[in-house]
Amino acid sequence: MTAAHSGLIARGLAKSFAVGGAAREVLTDIGLDVSPGEVLALTGPSGAGKTTLCRLLAGLERPDAGSVALGGRTLDAFAPGQRRVALMFESYALYPHLTVRGNALSPLQAPGGRLPAAEAEKRVDEVLELLEMAHLAARLPGALSGGQKQRVALARLLVQSPALYLLDEPISHLDAKLRYKLRGEIRRRLAAGTVPTIWSTPDGMEALSVGDRVAVIAEGRIEQVGTPEDIWLRPATTRVAKLIGDPPMNLIEGELLREGGALFFMRRELRVPLAGALAAAAGEATTPAVTLGVRPDAMGFAAPEVPGAVQAEIYSNEPFGKHAIVTADLGGLLAKVKTSMAISQRFGADGGIGRAAGLTLPVGGMVLFDGASGRALPGN
Numbered sequence: 001m002t003a004a005h006s007g008l009i010a011r012g013l014a015k016s017f018a019v020g021g022a023a024r025e026v027l028t029d030i031g032l033d034v035s036p037g038e039v040l041a042l043t044g045p046s047g048a049g050k051t052t053l054c055r056l057l058a059g060l061e062r063p064d065a066g067s068v069a070l071g072g073r074t075l076d077a078f079a080p081g082q083r084r085v086a087l088m089f090e091s092y093a094l095y096p097h098l099t100v101r102g103n104a105l106s107p108l109q110a111p112g113g114r115l116p117a118a119e120a121e122k123r124v125d126e127v128l129e130l131l132e133m134a135h136l137a138a139r140l141p142g143a144l145s146g147g148q149k150q151r152v153a154l155a156r157l158l159v160q161s162p163a164l165y166l167l168d169e170p171i172s173h174l175d176a177k178l179r180y181k182l183r184g185e186i187r188r189r190l191a192a193g194t195v196p197t198i199w200s201t202p203d204g205m206e207a208l209s210v211g212d213r214v215a216v217i218a219e220g221r222i223e224q225v226g227t228p229e230d231i232w233l234r235p236a237t238t239r240v241a242k243l244i245g246d247p248p249m250n251l252i253e254g255e256l257l258r259e260g261g262a263l264f265f266m267r268r269e270l271r272v273p274l275a276g277a278l279a280a281a282a283g284e285a286t287t288p289a290v291t292l293g294v295r296p297d298a299m300g301f302a303a304p305e306v307p308g309a310v311q312a313e314i315y316s317n318e319p320f321g322k323h324a325i326v327t328a329d330l331g332g333l334l335a336k337v338k339t340s341m342a343i344s345q346r347f348g349a350d351g352g353i354g355r356a357a358g359l360t361l362p363v364g365g366m367v368l369f370d371g372a373s374g375r376a377l378p379g380n
């Protein structure tokens with residue numbers, strides 16, 4: 001394989017595992033490009049194949065098909081130790097007999113990564129400080145919490161100067177405060193360098209926040225690769241739409257209806273006029289069955305009698321302090337609306353469960369998907 005750039009290039013990777021005597025393909029035709037200094041966030045549900053893909057790239061598993069190049073050379077014949085890949089294991093794999101500092105220093109004392117002692121110590125100090133672990137430097141892993149162990153594994157990764165960083169769920173076990181802080185700090189550090197990074201996480205919002213680009217994987221296939229904005233505004237499939245967002249996009253199955261010159265999306269009493277890009281997308285539909293995607297923060301509430309408001313009933317009302325998630329029942333169809341606390345409180349002290357409300361739909365900010373394949377219609 002000739003490399004088009006000096007980052008990571010993977011083409012046609014496939015992997016099966018034998019389960020109960022039969023081969024089960026867990027990765028199919030995976031292609032990825034990660035440029036030098038780029039952070040590619042890899043996100044997908046549990047079991048999608050994220051860890052297996054990281055293991056293939058690190059050389060810990062052999063692919064059944066496909067090829068990997070890094071820094072302009074093909075890695076396929078290289079053993080893990082020859083690949084200059086820094087992999088942070090989901091299971092941490094710490095040395096139990098070494099202190100936190102000893103674990104963090106270990107890659108800098110190994111052949112291939114060795115640094116002069118003073119420089120190695122300095123790098124470890126700096127990374128332990130960044131990860132708020134300096135005060136635990138003399139502890140053994142056995143005396144650490146799960147989140148602290150995860151930070152030791154992170155430290156051991158960040159001290160290295162590899163040709164590729166692979167971070168497999170690097171901050172999943174940290175408390176929320178540290179997770180928010182470190183995802184920014186680590187991203188900043190990785191993005192300032194020239195090493196390509198893959199950051200795997202099941203959390204779609206974490207992926208949007210850390211990735212220059214995001215690759216969404218489901219059932220062993222890449223569903224979409226794009227900038228965080230692409231993935232957010234133009235999910236390629238309903239699967240991607242279901243994985244991204246807190247809460248994710250509302251997906252409403254319905255039908256297209258042409259009346260006079262106008263196009264509508266219909267689902268029982270819900271009737272949404274389609275204009276602009278949505279009308280163009282609707283024009284590409286091959287069957288009337290479509291799915292309309294609406295982000296929870298794109299919808300609003302109005303009094304039920306306001307003309308154009310969709311008649312709904314409050315199903316649940318969850319206050320989060322800064323905003324609220326109100327679930328509206330549209331005649332058996334539940335839609336989540338992300339709204340302000342002030343509006344959610346207007347429904348009453350009890351949350352207004354069962355009260356009538358009007359739901360207003362956005363003019364833009366919606367996506368139409370083909371009802372059968374779940375793929376976004378061209379033109380969205």
Ligand SMILES: Nc1ncnc2c1ncn2[C@@H]1O[C@H](COP(=O)(O)OP(=O)(O)OP(=O)(O)O)[C@@H](O)[C@H]1O
Nearest residue numbers: 017018019026045046047048049050051052053202
């Ligand atoms: N050694 C193995 N033998 C058999 N099946 C395996 C093996 N390793 C992984 N699998 C299967 O491959 C699929 C992908 O697993 P993988 O660990 O790569 O997913 P993941 O996306 O990393 O999930 P998680 O977020 O839960 O870590 C799963 O169905 C898993 O059961």
